[in-house]
Amino acid sequence: MSRMVIPGTTPTDEKLFNPPEELQKDAHIPDFESYLRLYKKSIEEPEEFWKEVAEDFFWKSPPKGEFLKYNFDVTKGNVNVKFMAGAKTNICYNILDRNVNEKNRGEKVAYYWEGNSPSHSCSITYNQLLKQVCKFANVLKNMGVKKGDRVAIYLPMIPELVYSMLACARVGAVHSTVFAGFSSESLCERILDSQCSFLITADGVYRGDKLINLKQISDEALEKCIEKENFVIKNCIIVRHIGEQKNNANVYNSFQTPWNADTNVWWDDVMKNSSEECEPEWVDAEDPLFILYTSGSTGKPKGVLHTVAGYLLYTALTFKYVFDYHPDDVYWCTADIGWITGHSYITYGPLANGATSVLFEGVPVYPHVGRFWEIIEKYSVSKFYTAPTAIRLLMKYGQEPVKKFNLGSLKILGTVGEPINPEAWLWYYNVVGEKRCPVLDTFWQTETGGHVITPLPAATPLKPGSATFPFFGVLPSILNEHGEELEGEAEGYLVFKQPWPAIMRTVYGNHERFENTYFKKFPGYYVTGDGCRRDKDGYYWITGRIDDMLNVSGHLLSTAEVESALTEHPVVAEAAVVSRPHAVKGECLYCFVTLKNGREFSHSLAEELKKQVREKIGPIATPDFIQNAPALPKTRSGKIMRRVLRQIARSEKDLGDLSTLADPKVVEVLFSQRWEATA
Numbered sequence: 001m002s003r004m005v006i007p008g009t010t011p012t013d014e015k016l017f018n019p020p021e022e023l024q025k026d027a028h029i030p031d032f033e034s035y036l037r038l039y040k041k042s043i044e045e046p047e048e049f050w051k052e053v054a055e056d057f058f059w060k061s062p063p064k065g066e067f068l069k070y071n072f073d074v075t076k077g078n079v080n081v082k083f084m085a086g087a088k089t090n091i092c093y094n095i096l097d098r099n100v101n102e103k104n105r106g107e108k109v110a111y112y113w114e115g116n117s118p119s120h121s122c123s124i125t126y127n128q129l130l131k132q133v134c135k136f137a138n139v140l141k142n143m144g145v146k147k148g149d150r151v152a153i154y155l156p157m158i159p160e161l162v163y164s165m166l167a168c169a170r171v172g173a174v175h176s177t178v179f180a181g182f183s184s185e186s187l188c189e190r191i192l193d194s195q196c197s198f199l200i201t202a203d204g205v206y207r208g209d210k211l212i213n214l215k216q217i218s219d220e221a222l223e224k225c226i227e228k229e230n231f232v233i234k235n236c237i238i239v240r241h242i243g244e245q246k247n248n249a250n251v252y253n254s255f256q257t258p259w260n261a262d263t264n265v266w267w268d269d270v271m272k273n274s275s276e277e278c279e280p281e282w283v284d285a286e287d288p289l290f291i292l293y294t295s296g297s298t299g300k301p302k303g304v305l306h307t308v309a310g311y312l313l314y315t316a317l318t319f320k321y322v323f324d325y326h327p328d329d330v331y332w333c334t335a336d337i338g339w340i341t342g343h344s345y346i347t348y349g350p351l352a353n354g355a356t357s358v359l360f361e362g363v364p365v366y367p368h369v370g371r372f373w374e375i376i377e378k379y380s381v382s383k384f385y386t387a388p389t390a391i392r393l394l395m396k397y398g399q400e401p402v403k404k405f406n407l408g409s410l411k412i413l414g415t416v417g418e419p420i421n422p423e424a425w426l427w428y429y430n431v432v433g434e435k436r437c438p439v440l441d442t443f444w445q446t447e448t449g450g451h452v453i454t455p456l457p458a459a460t461p462l463k464p465g466s467a468t469f470p471f472f473g474v475l476p477s478i479l480n481e482h483g484e485e486l487e488g489e490a491e492g493y494l495v496f497k498q499p500w501p502a503i504m505r506t507v508y509g510n511h512e513r514f515e516n517t518y519f520k521k522f523p524g525y526y527v528t529g530d531g532c533r534r535d536k537d538g539y540y541w542i543t544g545r546i547d548d549m550l551n552v553s554g555h556l557l558s559t560a561e562v563e564s565a566l567t568e569h570p571v572v573a574e575a576a577v578v579s580r581p582h583a584v585k586g587e588c589l590y591c592f593v594t595l596k597n598g599r600e601f602s603h604s605l606a607e608e609l610k611k612q613v614r615e616k617i618g619p620i621a622t623p624d625f626i627q628n629a630p631a632l633p634k635t636r637s638g639k640i641m642r643r644v645l646r647q648i649a650r651s652e653k654d655l656g657d658l659s660t661l662a663d664p665k666v667v668e669v670l671f672s673q674r675w676e677a678t679a
Helices: 032-044 047-055 091-102 126-142 159-171 184-194 212-230 241-245 247-254 268-273 309-321 340-352 370-379 388-395 420-432 511-518 561-565 605-615 643-649 665-672
Strands: 067-071 080-083 108-114 121-125 152-153 175-176 200-201 204-209 210-212 235-238 264-266 286-293 302-307 332-333 356-361 383-386 414-415 439-442 476-479 488-497 526-534 539-546 551-553 555-558 572-584 585-594 625-628
Touching: 032 184, 047 309, 047 332, 047 476, 047 665, 067 585, 080 585, 091 159, 091 309, 091 340, 091 383, 108 126, 108 159, 108 370, 126 268, 126 526, 152 184, 152 212, 152 526, 159 175, 159 200, 159 340, 175 184, 184 286, 184 302, 184 340, 184 383, 184 605, 200 212, 204 241, 210 332, 212 235, 212 511, 212 539, 235 268, 235 340, 247 420, 264 268, 286 309, 309 340, 340 356, 356 370, 388 420, 420 439, 476 526, 488 539, 526 555, 551 572, 551 585, 555 561, 561 572, 561 585, 561 605, 572 643, 605 625, 643 665
Parallel strands: 108 356, 152 175, 152 200, 175 286, 200 235, 235 264, 332 356, 332 383, 383 414, 414 439, 585 625
Antiparallel strands: 067 080, 108 121, 204 210, 286 302, 476 488, 488 526, 526 539, 551 555, 572 585
8 A cells, every 4th residue: 555645745654554455445535635635625615615515414594695704813803703604404403304304214223322330221213312302302392492592401421411402402492511520519600601591410320339419419509509699490300310220219219309399300201291293493504502611711611602504514524534434333432421522423423424323321440441342342333432541541451351352343443532642542553453443533622513633544644642634624723922823843832724614603601701712812813722743744743731721531621710619718828720640631630729827738638628629610620639838939920830830740850940930949848848749
């Protein structure tokens, strides 16, 4: 096979993994030349490119005016993106009715649901999915939910989560799905910010052998909503998930939490007599589809808003091309739908292609460390998409748990959430993929809606650790601190010069924050907040967050958000949070706390602070280290020098230039006490 590279470049042989010839035979994008040709068209003729993609979907009426209209330059008015504005459609119709009625996929399995325990599983066909979605859409309509209303969803990875999201989309409501590992405070904050009128939750969920009372957390969140803004949810619909798994009524009754007869209803009660037919609400292409919250550098999460048509087309196309999806594939993404990966690549993207997916409720090491590999064998999974964190976790157990199972069905492996380190990439490739499956390191964000820099499995020669090249319609650039574009080999700020259909449209309720966060630093560009390196072969390497954000186990966390939670403790005067490398998580939280006068630092206080962060934000934000800081290193203007704190957390002795510090002795004290940090 001939080597495929960008014309005029010479790749480094020892780092290049060429696409398997077997994949190229029937691939949608069979070689690098095909990618380059299509990419050129998508950049130079975006309207023609996306019109062809749109032809495969149903439009009640065509767009009016310009197909794509945008302004990225804050100095020239409001930043905005309009894609197919004026066109009428419904995304639920396109991913369900269209598959059942036009594509004859009614009896095809849409999801194999695999519960926390191997004894809990089922399959759901497209016919069954459509009926359940219509039934719940009618429930929502009967409760008064209408187009534009916001509905909060706080559910584990169960079929009802998909039914709820798609029912909202069917009636034109906007869903705000909250990861069911977040605390009551986080749930409350998201309900209040989006002013959701309805909440859908469950009685509880098992994560491994741990039982979590979701109804109790939901009740606490709703109480906080009343305390903070006197805001009352109209209805709270509860899925009887744990109840279905408990044959002993006494055990289940002891698990239940108080019931509010004014607002609480059981899911199965309201679904019992609901009709299986529901006419979709035809909405504008630019009407909102969902709000999904992501951590913000100011500490307050941002409600990322995505709209209907652009998101549909982009998730459909990225799923089809990045995973080279074919009708006989079984696809599995291990993410939680509470994150954007689950929205785009468990729900909307796969269903838009009529795919069969695995929907997994459990965790990778329960009831044994080979659970992932067991499920791949059980369902003959061919396309597998997981996080580097999970790979590093499973690497610890060696090859033996992998070798117990037949993984011969695998064709493509993908990673998401953070850049994958070469060691994990090679283990994934050699052990899980048996040296025959390309590993796709996909870079994207909640804000981008879908993959923006990613390999294509049959077309892209791979370098372990590189996200490789931009997807169709995406025009990246690397800028220096002065906003100047850098050519050739370069490192700096990763930005995008023009929109793609699924780019977020605004921060819900705060367009000024949207402009300030993503477009103000470099007018005319979308600023990702990530650093990036481009090598001599044109490959892009994501180097991590430039702003005060951390990527913990693939979940983006704001240092300001964690600092805010710490300083709410009555003995903490000030806090600063930085990242520290972690063998499994990628990064972990290292916290410096300055106590109020007369207060003493202790192990029990550190545990209290960890608990406080866990309750305020969620378990994913629990600090790994808390260090007592009599004072924090600050400049003369009072700014905390986090660069220095990061170096202290990593035990790096060369702390660089400290001349701008108001009191350099502070650093000596912190560095000498770093081993006393409470882990």
